[in-house]
Amino acid sequence: xxxxxxxxxxxxxxxVTTNAQTIxxxxxxxxxxxxxxYGAEVSYQRAVGGDNNRLxxxxxxxxxxxxxxxxxxxxxxxxxxxxxGGFNWYAGAGGGVGNISAxxxxxxxxxxxxxxxxxxxxxxxxxGIEYNFDIPLLISLDFRPEIGFINDNDDFDNFxxxxxxxxxxxx
Numbered sequence: 001x002x003x004x005x006x007x008x009x010x011x012x013x014x015x016v017t018t019n020a021q022t023i024x025x026x027x028x029x030x031x032x033x034x035x036x037x038y039g040a041e042v043s044y045q046r047a048v049g050g051d052n053n054r055l056x057x058x059x060x061x062x063x064x065x066x067x068x069x070x071x072x073x074x075x076x077x078x079x080x081x082x083x084x085g086g087f088n089w090y091a092g093a094g095g096g097v098g099n100i101s102a103x104x105x106x107x108x109x110x111x112x113x114x115x116x117x118x119x120x121x122x123x124x125x126x127x128g129i130e131y132n133f134d135i136p137l138l139i140s141l142d143f144r145p146e147i148g149f150i151n152d153n154d155d156f157d158n159f160x161x162x163x164x165x166x167x168x169x170x171x
Contacts, residue, residue, distance in 0.1 A: 022051045023080050023088070024170035027138050031058055033164025038062050038072060043166060045078075052080040056092070056126075068102030074146075076126050086132040090142075095123045122148035122158070130166070140166035 027045040038060035045056045058074040078092030101117045128142025141163070148158035 023047050023054055024132075024136070024138070027168035027170045029138070029166065029168030031164045031166045033162050038070075041072075041074075041164075043168060045168065048077075052082075052088075054078050054080065056094075058096075068100060070098065070100040070102075072096060072098035074122075074124055074144075076124060076144075078126060083129075086134075087129065088132065089129045090127070092126040093124070094126070095121065096146075097121055120148050120158075122146045122160075128166075132170075136170040138166070138168040138170050140168075142166065 023045075025047050027043075029043055031041045031043040032039070033041075039062065041058040041060035043056065043058045045054050047054045054077075056074075056076045056078055058076075059072070060074075061069075061071045063069050074094065074096035076092040076094030078090045080088050080090040082088050097119065098121075099117070099119050101115060124144055124146045126142055126144045128140050130138055130140035132138055144162045144164065146158075146160045146162065148160070
C-alpha cells in the first residue's frame with residue numbers, strides 16, 4: 001500500500017512539474033509599450049510545434065485626429081524556455097506589415113495639405129521574460145527591435161526599439 005501511495009504522489013508531482021514547464025495553448029490580451037507611437041496593441045499567442053514554441057500576433061493602430069492614421073500587424077515565432085517555477089524566458093523572430101496615412105505639412109497651400117499613404121514592411125526580433133500565474137494570467141516584459149523598409153524607397157530606413165509590458169488571459 002505504501003508503494004502505491006508513493007507511486008501516486010510521484011505521478012502527481014511529475015504531472016504538476018510537467019505542466020508548469022509548458023506554455024498555454026492560447027493567450028489573448030494587451031501588449032503595452034512605446035511601439036513607435038502605437039502604444040497598446042491587441043496580442044494573441046498560439047502554441048505550435050511542441051511544448052514550448054508559439055506564434056504571437058500583435059495588432060496596433062493609432063490615430064491623431066486629422067494628422068495621421070496608422071495600423072500595424074506583427075507576427076513572431078517564439079521559442080520559450082522555463083527558468084524556474086512559473087518564470088519563462090523567450091526569444092523569437094518575425095516581421096509584419098503596416099500602413100500609414102498622414103498629412104505632409106511640407107506641402108501646405110491655403111489650408112489644404114497633401115496627404116501620403118504608404119504601406120511598409122518590417123523585420124523584428126524579440127526577447128523577454130514572463131511569469132505564468134496559478135490563475136490564467138500571463139505577465140511579460142519584452143524588448144522588440146524592428147527594422148523597416150517602405151515600398152517607395154526599397155531600403156532599410158527605420159529602426160525602432162520597443163520595450164513593452166504584456167498582460168494576457170490564458171485559455
